[in-house]
Each structure stands twice: as structure tokens, then as C-alpha cells.
Amino acid sequence: MALLTPEDLANMTDALVENDRLITELTTYSLDGLCRKIYGTAPAKEKVAIIPITAGGGIIGSFSESLLFTVQHFGMDGFITENTDVAGWYEAVTKGADIILMADDLAYIAHNLRNGKIAHNQICTGRIYAEILCHAKGGKDGGDDKDVLVLGLGKVGTPALETFLNEKFNVYVFDVDSNRVNEIASQYPVFKYDSEKEPKSFFKIFEATPCPDTISESVLKQNSIVSTPGIPLGISDELIEKYNVRVVQEPLGIGTLSMLYAVF
């Protein structure tokens, strides 16, 4: 899994606030309100413990602090354990944590110790970034509002395409790994997007790849909306400017809030 760097997290607090404003403009729901709607849950004064984990690549600078900011920004009670790993787990539980947030290099999870619910960052990230697009108000020409392009069919992109299908969208998919495209197309009722065979532009585009410039001019319309957890950003500033593209992208907080609502 692509690991965040402290640089990716440098402006996370501003990005979370700015993206929340954009999400509200596009969907009429705040991020918090949208999470309540899609999960049907609400916080109830849960105490959230964030446990730094030293496994694998070890602690990532600002990672725990970014989670704490997210928890507190949305009105919840949170703390980062002084100890790491198992000692941190013991500290979290003895200090009365209701929900634990922790990540190694393979999984970032939220676990609710009271109701047993557990959530995975890749699944919850794919879902919330897809739901933001699903709830975004249609383009001027309305019509193609139910079409969506999904770029990147990995651990985040796949839960996203499942969300779009559940919300009755016409899902067009692309991935540089053609074996993956064929695998997905054999499993889900999706259209394989082929810019050579059948060029098509989209009002709504979802991207979850670790590459820049995955969104080409040929798929864009005026005022397209790009919803992407992908890092680095998959669309150039030039194309954003030229097509007045609205971009929802944030490195960690949006996915984290989705995880918390999944375990309330």
C-alpha cells in the first residue's frame, strides 16, 4: 500500500476544512452530514484512542497528530497514547477508550471496543469519495449525471465502484493493468473505458491511483468534478484551470471520518 509521508500531511488541516466547504457546495451536505446519511450512524461521546504503531516502516511524522486533529475537529474526544504498539493498546483500554485508531503498513483500522464494529481505511475511503460524487448536483446538461469514470481499480477504487453501482450509476472503468480491468469487468456490470475505441468525457470522475496526470483532457468537460483520494493528485493545475474542475482531494481526514461513522 502506498504510504503517506509527512510532506503529504503538511497542509492536511487546511485541506480538510477547504474540502469540507467544497463538499457542502457540491452536495448540500457537510462531510459530517454526508457520513451520517450514508452510514445511518452518529457519534455518542465516544472516546477515541490513537495508537502509534512502530511496525514495518515505523511511525510516520504527523500521522497520529493528523488523526487527532480530525477526531477533535468533528467534536469527538480523542487522545494519542504515550506508549506505542501493545503498551499503547493497554494504555488506550485502561484509559477508557471506546474506539481505537491505529495503522501499520498493511492496514489502517478503526475498532469500536463497545459494539465490536471494525472498519478498514481503504474500503471507507473508496466509499466516502464515491458518495461525495454520487451526491454532487448534476451538470448543467443534467443528463449524464449518472455516468461516472473510475480510474484505478485497486483496494480503494474497487469499494468505490461498488458504491457507484449500488447508487445505480453507469460505471466506466480504466486501469493500466488490463488484467485487472478484465477481472473487474467479469465480476461487475461496468463498461470498460477505452479512449481510443470510444472517447467520452465525464462530468463525474473518481481516481484512486498513486500516479500523477492520470486524468487527461479527453475525459474532461467544463465544470467536471474530480473526487480523488489518490496521492499525488492525478490532474494537472493547467487542466483544472482550463475546465474549471472542482477537485475533492485530502490525504487522510476524509477517509478517517468515514471509518469512524462506519463503527459508531
Ligand SMILES: NC(=O)C1=CN([C@@H]2O[C@H](COP(=O)(O)OP(=O)(O)OC[C@H]3O[C@@H](n4cnc5c(N)ncnc54)[C@H](O)[C@@H]3O)[C@@H](O)[C@H]2O)C=CC1
Ligand atoms: N487520501 C486518502 O485518504 C487515502 C489515499 N490513498 C491513496 O490512494 C491511492 C490508491 O490506493 P490503493 O487503492 O490502496 O492502491 P492500489 O495499488 O491497491 O491500487 C492502485 C491501482 O491504480 C492502478 N494504476 C496505477 N497507475 C495508473 C494509471 N496511470 N492509470 C490508471 N490506473 C493506474 C494500479 O494498476 C492499481 O490497480 C494511493 O495513492 C494511496 O496512497 C489510500 C488510502 C487513503
Ligand SMILES: N[C@@H](CCCCNC(=O)[C@H]1CCC=N1)C(=O)O
Ligand atoms: N505506523 C504509522 C502509520 C502507518 C500508516 C501507513 N498507511 C498509510 O499511509 C495509508 C493510510 C491512509 C493512506 N495511506 C504510525 O503509527 O505513525
Ligand SMILES: [Mg+2]
Ligand atoms: Mg482522505
